[in-house]
Amino acid sequence: MTAQTVAQAWSLIGRWYSIPLLLLVWQVAVASGLVESRLLPSPGSVWTALATEVGNGTLIYHAGVTVSRALAGFLLAALVGIPFAGAMARSALVRNLFEPIFFIGYPIPKIALFPVFTYIFGIGTPSKVAFTFLECLYPIVVTCYFGFRGNASIRSW
Amino acid sequence: MRLNSASIQNWILPVAALLAWEILGRAGALPRYLSTPSAILAALWELALTGELFVALAASLYRVSVGFALGTAAGIVVGLGAGIVPGVRHFFDPLVSFLYSIPKVAFLPIFLLLFGLGHASKIAIIAFSGFFPVFVASRHAVLSVDKLLLWAARNMGTPSRTIFFRVVIPAAAPQLFGGVRIGLAHAFVVLFAAELIGSKAGLGTIISYGEEWVRFDLMFAGIVCFAVLGFVSDRMLLAIRSRLLKGQMIGTEEEVVR
Numbered sequence: 001m002t003a004q005t006v007a008q009a010w011s012l013i014g015r016w017y018s019i020p021l022l023l024l025v026w027q028v029a030v031a032s033g034l035v036e037s038r039l040l041p042s043p044g045s046v047w048t049a050l051a052t053e054v055g056n057g058t059l060i061y062h063a064g065v066t067v068s069r070a071l072a073g074f075l076l077a078a079l080v081g082i083p084f085a086g087a088m089a090r091s092a093l094v095r096n097l098f099e100p101i102f103f104i105g106y107p108i109p110k111i112a113l114f115p116v117f118t119y120i121f122g123i124g125t126p127s128k129v130a131f132t133f134l135e136c137l138y139p140i141v142v143t144c145y146f147g148f149r150g151n152a153s154i155r156s157w
Numbered sequence: 158m159r160l161n162s163a164s165i166q167n168w169i170l171p172v173a174a175l176l177a178w179e180i181l182g183r184a185g186a187l188p189r190y191l192s193t194p195s196a197i198l199a200a201l202w203e204l205a206l207t208g209e210l211f212v213a214l215a216a217s218l219y220r221v222s223v224g225f226a227l228g229t230a231a232g233i234v235v236g237l238g239a240g241i242v243p244g245v246r247h248f249f250d251p252l253v254s255f256l257y258s259i260p261k262v263a264f265l266p267i268f269l270l271l272f273g274l275g276h277a278s279k280i281a282i283i284a285f286s287g288f289f290p291v292f293v294a295s296r297h298a299v300l301s302v303d304k305l306l307l308w309a310a311r312n313m314g315t316p317s318r319t320i321f322f323r324v325v326i327p328a329a330a331p332q333l334f335g336g337v338r339i340g341l342a343h344a345f346v347v348l349f350a351a352e353l354i355g356s357k358a359g360l361g362t363i364i365s366y367g368e369e370w371v372r373f374d375l376m377f378a379g380i381v382c383f384a385v386l387g388f389v390s391d392r393m394l395l396a397i398r399s400r401l402l403k404g405q406m407i408g409t410e411e412e413v414v415r
Binding site: 014015016017018019022039040092093096097098099100101104107108109111112113114115116119120 | 162163166167168169170171188190191247248249250251252255267270271342345346349350353364365368376377379380383384387388391392
């Protein structure tokens, strides 16, 4: 029983030791002055800053803003993209019209358009949501389109 | 391309959008920051004549290719190692699963502080962000190689070197390329962010210069170059893959998305 627990503990350590090891190396590197602490603060001071920011609510507020933007953009993309992919799979006209836009646009780095988004939607939440929407839309439409195509025609006939 | 109704329909929307953009822009119906397609082409020509375009392209290409090559090489070597050797796997798995889900752009300030505003910081962060998807794909690819293939090879007395090169690598290659492709996409995202935030040369610098000096045609010229660069490099990667993996991609999605 105890031998088993010890063996389990060892395998747990064997699987997870690298994270504490990295933190230790980081702490030692900063404490010994190998890395300037102005450039790379030690894990300890990062932890203190994290605790204060969480404690006074700043970090929680900003995390909430970020998460709600990400979710809003993703949800919009799913709401628009999934029915759209279905329409592309079912109708030859929709497919021919939009195929080049999605398949040629797929590998284009959408982030290049971000400056334009900030001009159109301002620097607040709308531009972030709109950009997340665009970034999510492509993979959703392309993968759902293949999903619908693999399934749709034969079964719906 | 045959000129049938399908290929005509393919062109309708992009051509209509460009025409509408041009006409509305000339009529002054669009806000100033959306400069017209013809003005963007003119700006590209202007940048090409002064040579700025090639300097910027060379800087961006250098960063993305070196960073991507380093990150991919490290990802493949360490990923294959983690797939084969349990000790390597146990060391890297927790670190990667912890860091993988963090957008690597978030580390940009640290890289800029450590490596400065030149090439080094961009190359480092591109390599860093490219490492993870390649590592994960190679590791999973090796672990999901059909055990029957390995047993069969071992049973016939194949030396482990030959097993590695003739069984593991070919069986893992399709999945591995999937990771490399994701790494390439990440490389361009990170390159763009890095050049926009802290850089003195490159396509991102042209874009931010255009923004600062209200030359929106220059901004769009930079954006167009960036899009073309990302698109062309993805197609090159797909071409390399279809050469290397002839016959292994029949019926996969990627065979259709060309």
